[in-house]
Amino acid sequence: MGKIDGFLKIDRQLPNSRNTDDRIKDSKEIYEPFEESKTRDQAARCMDCGVPFCHNGCPLGNQIPEFNDAVFENDWERAIQVLLSTNNFPEFTGRICPAPCEASCVLSINKPAVTIEHIEKSVIEKAFEMGWIKPQIPKQRTGRKIAIIGSGPAGLAAAAQLNKTGHSVTVYEKDDRIGGLLRYGIPDFKMEKWVLDRRLEIMKEEGIEFITNVEAGKDISAVELRNEFDAILLCTGSIVPRDLPIPGRKLEGIHYAMEYLTQQNKRVAGDKIDKSEELLADNKHVIVIGGGDTGSDCVGTANRQGAKSVAQLQYRTKPSETRGKSNPWPEWPMTLTTSSSHEEGCDRNWSILTKEFVGDESGKVTGLKIVELEWVSKSEYIEIPGSEKVLPCDLAMLAIGYAHPKKEGLLEYLGVDLDLRGNVKVSGWQTNVPGVFAAGDVHRGQSLVVWAISEGREAAKAIEEYILGESKLEAKDSSEMLMS
Numbered sequence: 001m002g003k004i005d006g007f008l009k010i011d012r013q014l015p016n017s018r019n020t021d022d023r024i025k026d027s028k029e030i031y032e033p034f035e036e037s038k039t040r041d042q043a044a045r046c047m048d049c050g051v052p053f054c055h056n057g058c059p060l061g062n063q064i065p066e067f068n069d070a071v072f073e074n075d076w077e078r079a080i081q082v083l084l085s086t087n088n089f090p091e092f093t094g095r096i097c098p099a100p101c102e103a104s105c106v107l108s109i110n111k112p113a114v115t116i117e118h119i120e121k122s123v124i125e126k127a128f129e130m131g132w133i134k135p136q137i138p139k140q141r142t143g144r145k146i147a148i149i150g151s152g153p154a155g156l157a158a159a160a161q162l163n164k165t166g167h168s169v170t171v172y173e174k175d176d177r178i179g180g181l182l183r184y185g186i187p188d189f190k191m192e193k194w195v196l197d198r199r200l201e202i203m204k205e206e207g208i209e210f211i212t213n214v215e216a217g218k219d220i221s222a223v224e225l226r227n228e229f230d231a232i233l234l235c236t237g238s239i240v241p242r243d244l245p246i247p248g249r250k251l252e253g254i255h256y257a258m259e260y261l262t263q264q265n266k267r268v269a270g271d272k273i274d275k276s277e278e279l280l281a282d283n284k285h286v287i288v289i290g291g292g293d294t295g296s297d298c299v300g301t302a303n304r305q306g307a308k309s310v311a312q313l314q315y316r317t318k319p320s321e322t323r324g325k326s327n328p329w330p331e332w333p334m335t336l337t338t339s340s341s342h343e344e345g346c347d348r349n350w351s352i353l354t355k356e357f358v359g360d361e362s363g364k365v366t367g368l369k370i371v372e373l374e375w376v377s378k379s380e381y382i383e384i385p386g387s388e389k390v391l392p393c394d395l396a397m398l399a400i401g402y403a404h405p406k407k408e409g410l411l412e413y414l415g416v417d418l419d420l421r422g423n424v425k426v427s428g429w430q431t432n433v434p435g436v437f438a439a440g441d442v443h444r445g446q447s448l449v450v451w452a453i454s455e456g457r458e459a460a461k462a463i464e465e466y467i468l469g470e471s472k473l474e475a476k477d478s479s480e481m482l483m484s
């Protein structure tokens, strides 16, 4: 695959990012254009490794050496065919996937991995540019009706798959726009929303019906859904955020990350935000509590809004820069990651315990009392005596993850069983209620876009088998995979 000695002669190279001072002035994606010939050189680094672990590293089972080879050969049409055979939305994963495929690339044992994610994005963007991505309208309809609840990547992938084989798909979304966390979680500087809208236009032309501002379980009942549709797929996400119940939590200026990110996504989309509800970081000392993607997105947003300072606090110890012995290739590396938002300015702190929010007489937060920790084992720590201090804080964002899906309402009315973590339990993607299926974060717990797409595809296949007795839909059975 690729060029026989490409990996020996060509170094890993990615598009440059725009200068940090410039890019924080807008919400546009951060990468500069990259010449096509350079992308082909990068594809040439894919070596004939024999057993391509990247296939398995990718939850979708993307046929990576095959599309790399096609790109190297300048056969972009073949590349897009290979890519679309396993992934409905490479334009999303090519931008925001943490790329488990690259972590398991054989080349990455002792050299930097092939730039798989960048190549994926290049292939799909080339295909759009060439006009190869057109609505695929099914020639015949089966007369079977499927309701998909929730329009995040899991719901969208399942809708695309089920519509492809002629079923009539209706997607219900409680928000005012389609896209789930692709729309209201992930900021534009990671993926501009025209990318999502472009795909949605195609899906609409393909015949998928999207209904917004309808909360299933409230605006349409579980009984109505069961009566009207042959099958229901729950893709409602894991949306109950974890709280930080420390003294001072009720002070003004402490918010869940998603309140902040949703509002900013609406603002960037041109919506008017009511003055009384405005959440802005301008000229404020901002503290982001939690170190994942969500926290990093708050950092990037706060810098774009002109924060006076941005600090990010993590409870766990600082990860090492390289893999430890207990975390060998091809596992997901539990190493230090620095996001583009961190590069834009952020005081990152690890091994920190938040003790108390402090405020002024008007009830506004002014500081956060913290203490440094020394971890004595994986699960035990001691507070370092004398390390207590109060950090200035006018705006705090809680980005410490999501506990589980919302149980009240639809899940309760349908009577679906939950697992020990509070997520929807499935067997073969079907819940305990016949004809009701679940995929994405609602089943898996908070995860990744690529997993949501993968689960949406698999659930679509299971639904087709349920209603027709068999299915020709492609899907990788990833039930044995460990990465999350």
Ligand SMILES: Cc1cc2nc3c(=O)[nH]c(=O)nc-3n(C[C@H](O)[C@H](O)[C@H](O)COP(=O)(O)OP(=O)(O)OC[C@H]3O[C@@H](n4cnc5c(N)ncnc54)[C@H](O)[C@@H]3O)c2cc1C
Binding pocket: 096, 097, 098, 149, 150, 151, 152, 153, 154, 155, 172, 173, 174, 175, 179, 180, 181, 182, 185, 186, 190, 214, 215, 216, 217, 235, 236, 237, 238, 261, 293, 294, 297, 409, 410, 439, 440, 441, 442, 446, 447, 448, 449, 450, 452
């Ligand atoms: C801030 C943030 C940044 C992230 N960044 C990344 C990233 O860079 N890369 C990555 O791979 N992953 C990222 N993730 C994770 C990723 O976004 C999720 O794993 C993925 O979106 C889950 O997809 P889903 O379709 O299961 O659910 P969601 O995207 O959560 O969509 C669920 C949808 O269901 C709707 N809904 C819920 N209940 C109802 C109801 N009763 N009726 C109708 N509609 C309903 C919701 O409004 C929502 O639109 C991020 C997550 C967050 C929060």
